[in-house]
Amino acid sequence: MINRLFRPLKEGFRGVIRHGAMSLSSATAVTLTLIIVSLFLIFTVNVNQMTEGMEQTVTISVQIDHDHESAEQEDQLAMEIKAIEGVGSVTYYTKDEEFQFYLDSFEDEETKEVFEPFRDDNPMHDAFYIEVTDGTQLEEIAKKIEELDGVHKVAFGGQSAVQLISMLRTIRIAGGVLALALSLLAVFLIQNTIKLTILARADEIAIMRNVGAKNGFIRSPFVVEGAMIGALGALIPMAMTYYGYRYLYDVTGGYVVSKMFTLIPAKPFALYASLVLLGLGVLVGLIGSFFSVNKYLRWKR
Amino acid sequence: MIECTHVYKKYRNGTNALYDINLNVAQGEFVYIIGPTGSGKSTLIKLLDGEEIPTKGTVGVIGIDVGKLRHSKVPIYRRNIGVVFQDYRLLPSKTVFENIAYALEVINMKKDLVRRRTREVMNLVGLDDKANSFPNQLSGGQQQRVAIGRAIANRPKLLIADEPTGNLDPAMSDEIMSLLEKINREYGTTVLMVTHDLTLVNKHRKRTIVLEHGHVVADLAEGGYVQHDQ
Numbered sequence A: 001m002i003n004r005l006f007r008p009l010k011e012g013f014r015g016v017i018r019h020g021a022m023s024l025s026s027a028t029a030v031t032l033t034l035i036i037v038s039l040f041l042i043f044t045v046n047v048n049q050m051t052e053g054m055e056q057t058v059t060i061s062v063q064i065d066h067d068h069e070s071a072e073q074e075d076q077l078a079m080e081i082k083a084i085e086g087v088g089s090v091t092y093y094t095k096d097e098e099f100q101f102y103l104d105s106f107e108d109e110e111t112k113e114v115f116e117p118f119r120d121d122n123p124m125h126d127a128f129y130i131e132v133t134d135g136t137q138l139e140e141i142a143k144k145i146e147e148l149d150g151v152h153k154v155a156f157g158g159q160s161a162v163q164l165i166s167m168l169r170t171i172r173i174a175g176g177v178l179a180l181a182l183s184l185l186a187v188f189l190i191q192n193t194i195k196l197t198i199l200a201r202a203d204e205i206a207i208m209r210n211v212g213a214k215n216g217f218i219r220s221p222f223v224v225e226g227a228m229i230g231a232l233g234a235l236i237p238m239a240m241t242y243y244g245y246r247y248l249y250d251v252t253g254g255y256v257v258s259k260m261f262t263l264i265p266a267k268p269f270a271l272y273a274s275l276v277l278l279g280l281g282v283l284v285g286l287i288g289s290f291f292s293v294n295k296y297l298r299w300k301r
Numbered sequence B: 001m002i003e004c005t006h007v008y009k010k011y012r013n014g015t016n017a018l019y020d021i022n023l024n025v026a027q028g029e030f031v032y033i034i035g036p037t038g039s040g041k042s043t044l045i046k047l048l049d050g051e052e053i054p055t056k057g058t059v060g061v062i063g064i065d066v067g068k069l070r071h072s073k074v075p076i077y078r079r080n081i082g083v084v085f086q087d088y089r090l091l092p093s094k095t096v097f098e099n100i101a102y103a104l105e106v107i108n109m110k111k112d113l114v115r116r117r118t119r120e121v122m123n124l125v126g127l128d129d130k131a132n133s134f135p136n137q138l139s140g141g142q143q144q145r146v147a148i149g150r151a152i153a154n155r156p157k158l159l160i161a162d163e164p165t166g167n168l169d170p171a172m173s174d175e176i177m178s179l180l181e182k183i184n185r186e187y188g189t190t191v192l193m194v195t196h197d198l199t200l201v202n203k204h205r206k207r208t209i210v211l212e213h214g215h216v217v218a219d220l221a222e223g224g225y226v227q228h229d230q
Helices: A002-018 A020-057 A071-083 A095-104 A109-119 A135-146 A159-199 A202-210 A215-252 A266-297 B041-048 B071-078 B096-105 B111-124 B140-152 B170-187 B198-203
Strands: A059-064 A087-093 A127-132 A151-155 B002-010 B016-025 B030-034 B056-061 B081-084 B158-162 B190-195 B207-212 B215-220
Touching: A002 A020, A002 A215, A020 A159, A020 A215, A020 A266, A059 A071, A059 A135, A071 A087, A071 A127, A087 A095, A095 A109, A127 A135, A135 A151, A135 A159, A159 A202, A159 A215, A159 A266, A202 A215, A202 A266, A202 B071, A215 A266, B002 B041, B016 B041, B016 B215, B030 B041, B030 B170, B030 B198, B041 B056, B041 B158, B041 B190, B071 B081, B081 B140, B096 B111, B096 B140, B111 B140, B140 B158, B140 B170, B158 B170, B170 B190, B170 B198
Parallel strands: B030 B190, B030 B207, B081 B158, B158 B190
Antiparallel strands: A059 A127, A059 A151, A087 A127, B002 B016, B002 B056, B207 B215
């Protein structure tokens, strides 16, 4: 029983060693494709994260009319805003807090002092800050809020914010499609190389059938061999992804161009990404060899 | 043992290979099948070991209708017969020992039994000292002996040899011949040997079946064959 489980592993391992050159060339094909997949994986996942981050930071600020500052009126307004579809969280700030924010936005003390006298005659408004669940609806939601009673002014990033989000969205979708297409290409390429290594051994498979080996008995070592080649080929891309991404993260300080475009922290991500590559290599090797052997098992009766 | 009744074989490309073959071979017999190239010898072998399916008629071996076997069951049927080919068909990436042992591993024989039986067979075919050699390190005669060893390792009731001496010189051929005779004699294995080596047929006389253009033209129980002009 144990022998039955152990034999394919031993034979598969032996197969990799004895067909060293062949294994190496297949593994190289795996390596090259996985490196490309890795680049797109990192790119897409990061753009994805950036878009999501952007969408969350874009908020709509709603200033409340001076004649609507009673607690009931503000509660009423908050209720109405929350009822609008697409509205996430609603945060309330008093005009005093708003004034403080405004002051804090200046760095030098002199300017702060210039505005200090206005504290008692506060020109600011009480305000709601609204996060939306879907960045594309930003404009629409802002319009709806504007029509509500007691709203003094609605402000959001404006047209540029909407455009940025839609641009990132396009990049994200394009990157995703490209990554998917490349992964499929990788699968195809790897499967093809494995098919070639097995084609070279079609005779061997026929001989095995000749001496009475059942199909499963023939197939299992080949499948193990394919998985091992996949794993072997994934080693370099894994190391490149793991150390490369950590290096990239350290060098850039964790963001690209501005703080708005933050990278995914290297700590768990680099490891996960390299594990994904290992999984992909093993899986493709396994499936590729499975189907190839099946094909040649049918070659002779 | 072997019962072929009204067997016809026509290949998909239209070639007619065998016409109305009726053949009976009893357990323990040693039979030659001879005939010129294209007479249907190889087709007959392929029908017997399940590689081809007869167009008409039934091919029966040890009570199994070989032509009706499912693809996945063919290897299991082959455990009952040993086949030796002209081109040896050894696994190139396995050593002599592993090649012979493989035929035993596929029937899930226990490891220590596999080892013991493999040693036994290597001794029988006279290759004790070649256990760790790979096929490409051996001479043709040695490779053929490995192939015979592999074919008889699990004690099949029938041994089919397709031109086993085709690639060997006369001295080697004699050696292989005596090995096959020994197997036939000591194990009682039925041996079916396809050949076109007439010297061999005349020297070691056995029942001889002559094929020509897909027909059985002679079945000589006393053996020997004199070539005649057509």
